[in-house]
Amino acid sequence: MSILVVGSVALDTVKTPFGERDNALGGSATYFSTSASYFTEVKLVGVVGQDFPKEHVAFLQSKKVDTSGLEITDGETFRWSGKYEFDMNEAKTLDTQLNVFESFQPKIPETHKKPDYLFLANINPELQLEVLNQIEERPKFVACDTMNLWIDIKKPALLDLLKGVDCIILNDGEARMLADVSSLIKAAKEISSFGPSHVIIKKGEHGAIYYEKATGSFFMIPAYPLEEVFDPTGAGDTFAGGFMGYISSQDSTDRETIKQAMIRGTVMASFNVEEFSLDRLATLTHEEIDQRVGLFKEIFRS
Amino acid sequence: MSILVVGSVALDTVKTPFGERDNALGGSATYFSTSASYFTEVKLVGVVGQDFPKEHVAFLQSKKVDTSGLEITDGETFRWSGKYEFDMNEAKTLDTQLNVFESFQPKIPETHKKPDYLFLANINPELQLEVLNQIEERPKFVACDTMNLWIDIKKPALLDLLKGVDCIILNDGEARMLADVSSLIKAAKEISSFGPSHVIIKKGEHGAIYYEKATGSFFMIPAYPLEEVFDPTGAGDTFAGGFMGYISSQDSTDRETIKQAMIRGTVMASFNVEEFSLDRLATLTHEEIDQRVGLFKEIFRS
Numbered sequence: 001m002s003i004l005v006v007g008s009v010a011l012d013t014v015k016t017p018f019g020e021r022d023n024a025l026g027g028s029a030t031y032f033s034t035s036a037s038y039f040t041e042v043k044l045v046g047v048v049g050q051d052f053p054k055e056h057v058a059f060l061q062s063k064k065v066d067t068s069g070l071e072i073t074d075g076e077t078f079r080w081s082g083k084y085e086f087d088m089n090e091a092k093t094l095d096t097q098l099n100v101f102e103s104f105q106p107k108i109p110e111t112h113k114k115p116d117y118l119f120l121a122n123i124n125p126e127l128q129l130e131v132l133n134q135i136e137e138r139p140k141f142v143a144c145d146t147m148n149l150w151i152d153i154k155k156p157a158l159l160d161l162l163k164g165v166d167c168i169i170l171n172d173g174e175a176r177m178l179a180d181v182s183s184l185i186k187a188a189k190e191i192s193s194f195g196p197s198h199v200i201i202k203k204g205e206h207g208a209i210y211y212e213k214a215t216g217s218f219f220m221i222p223a224y225p226l227e228e229v230f231d232p233t234g235a236g237d238t239f240a241g242g243f244m245g246y247i248s249s250q251d252s253t254d255r256e257t258i259k260q261a262m263i264r265g266t267v268m269a270s271f272n273v274e275e276f277s278l279d280r281l282a283t284l285t286h287e288e289i290d291q292r293v294g295l296f297k298e299i300f301r302s
Numbered sequence: 303m304s305i306l307v308v309g310s311v312a313l314d315t316v317k318t319p320f321g322e323r324d325n326a327l328g329g330s331a332t333y334f335s336t337s338a339s340y341f342t343e344v345k346l347v348g349v350v351g352q353d354f355p356k357e358h359v360a361f362l363q364s365k366k367v368d369t370s371g372l373e374i375t376d377g378e379t380f381r382w383s384g385k386y387e388f389d390m391n392e393a394k395t396l397d398t399q400l401n402v403f404e405s406f407q408p409k410i411p412e413t414h415k416k417p418d419y420l421f422l423a424n425i426n427p428e429l430q431l432e433v434l435n436q437i438e439e440r441p442k443f444v445a446c447d448t449m450n451l452w453i454d455i456k457k458p459a460l461l462d463l464l465k466g467v468d469c470i471i472l473n474d475g476e477a478r479m480l481a482d483v484s485s486l487i488k489a490a491k492e493i494s495s496f497g498p499s500h501v502i503i504k505k506g507e508h509g510a511i512y513y514e515k516a517t518g519s520f521f522m523i524p525a526y527p528l529e530e531v532f533d534p535t536g537a538g539d540t541f542a543g544g545f546m547g548y549i550s551s552q553d554s555t556d557r558e559t560i561k562q563a564m565i566r567g568t569v570m571a572s573f574n575v576e577e578f579s580l581d582r583l584a585t586l587t588h589e590e591i592d593q594r595v596g597l598f599k600e601i602f603r604s
Binding site for chain 1: 388486507508509511520524530561600
């Protein structure tokens with residue numbers, strides 16, 4: 001099976017209490033693809049500028065990510081700059097330069113129009129809808145992410161999009177904002193009423209909540225108990241990549257597969273935050289993943 | 303088996319976004335005893351004033367709590383008044399009147415001096431130490447709670463106490479403060495280095511973390527997914543009551559029993575927050591507990 005992901009590819013400048021890194025490889029589609037590549041075949045659609053270092057494309061290709069849908073266009077690559085304070089829970093955006101991303105019109109190559117699984121990473125929901133409309137055969141499972149900005153200024157488009165997806169993966173603050181309610185349990189139910197049969201709310205160091213509309217039931221997992229978070233950038237997309245990658249590898253979305261997929265997502269995110277940018281995923285092995293999955297299950301076996 | 307608990311018995315005035323209640327039954331030992339009474343025999347030691355309503359004593363006795371160690375003395379009962387804002391995560395204390403609690407010198411009755419299990423609820427750690435010194439035979443398992451005030455002004459006594467207990471149960475803010483570190487994973491390890499072989503950190507709506515010093519391993523559980531928290535007062539003591547009560551009922555502190563005990567604690571706390579004061583525990587049945595334990599296990603079975 002294979003996954004198509006459409007989202008951002010960026011150069012990130014990140015400051016944490018442990019150090020800083022300039023113009024490192026970043027972007028939602030990048031983190032997602034790299035993470036998912038450990039489980040399944042991944043095709044990436046995005047855009048970068050002429051300045052995008054060739055070694056970053058080579059890195060994605062080394063992970064067997066199909067980059068034929070990565071458009072290289074005139075202008076500069078999307079740049080994001082952010083800072084984490086001591087509690088590491090939320091990034092403070094210092095600067096955003098959309099650059100080539102500003103006029104990005106995702107064009108899905110012919111070879112990519114019948115994906116088994118589809119992930120619409122965090123971009124303008126109008127573009128997410130355009131992607132969905134270009135897909136020729138309904139994928140087995142479509143998931144999306146979003147962010148506070150779109151909930152704020154593009155809510156109608158986002159609500160349109162939600163009617164067409166099976167699953168939304170978003171963080172606690174976004175869930176509260178989208179559902180306009182404080183309780184995350186209520187928020188999950190409310191968001192599922194907008195369309196998705198599956199709602200996943202990520203709570204950072206507190207783990208994640210899964211809500212299944214068909215049965216009205218919840219599943220919850222803690223985060224992996226790390227002593228130190230070095231750089232949380234991309235943790236959410238890395239979670240989504242592990243989650244969707246595992247689902248694609250099993251070619252199933254039954255409840256048991258979804259639980260196991262959430263564990264893979266959690267474990268992948270736990271590795272990602274241990275170093276800057278994609279440094280940890282660059283060296284990560286399947287053996288390390290399997291070992292941590294085993295340890296993690298031990299941590300919350302009832 | 304039986305548990306001895308020493309702590310506060312109070313009259314609480316509580317405001318939440320859903321309403322308010324004046325002079326309701328409260329106090330750490332009260333919540334603990336009532337919760338633990340569903341699992342094991344409980345003996346309570348505490349102090350109240352002449353104004354303490356007889357029906358509250360009758361209530362505890364209806365739960366088969368042994369109140370022979372509840373001293374009734376001249377003066378007024380300890381009163382606490384607090385308020386919860388919309389997020390319900392933390393109480394804002396509006397007023398504290400120690401009254402008879404100010405000069406409380408716990409006297410453990412002869413009949414109570416050889417408990418199988420002992421819980422030192424949140425009071426001045428100097429008094430907790432005095433209780434420990436009055437116990438004639440080392441109990442099988444001693445657990446304690448504490449609060450930010452004591453970490454702030456009575457840290458040496460608290461550290462002395464911790465050398466003599468097997469387990470400390472405290473919330474996330476207190477754990478960070480006591481260990482002087484932001485990561486709860488690090489905090490749990492650091493606190494265990496002060497003495498307790500078992501450290502439980504309660505995270506409110508985010509569940510709880512358990513750290514076992516002997517194996518260096520963690521166990522984590524989510525909170526029960528409630529849509530609404532009506533009144534969080536006493537949730538921590540109710541958790542501790544379910545936890546210790548279950549341990550006493552099984553007469554074991556092995557890893558598996560501790561996990562199951564944390565589930566009982568979580569479930570008891572989830573009931574307690576559904577209504578004001580001890581109203582929900584007053585009507586709670588064993589069937590309801592068993593049913594929620596089953597549902598809860600389903601929620602995080604891996």
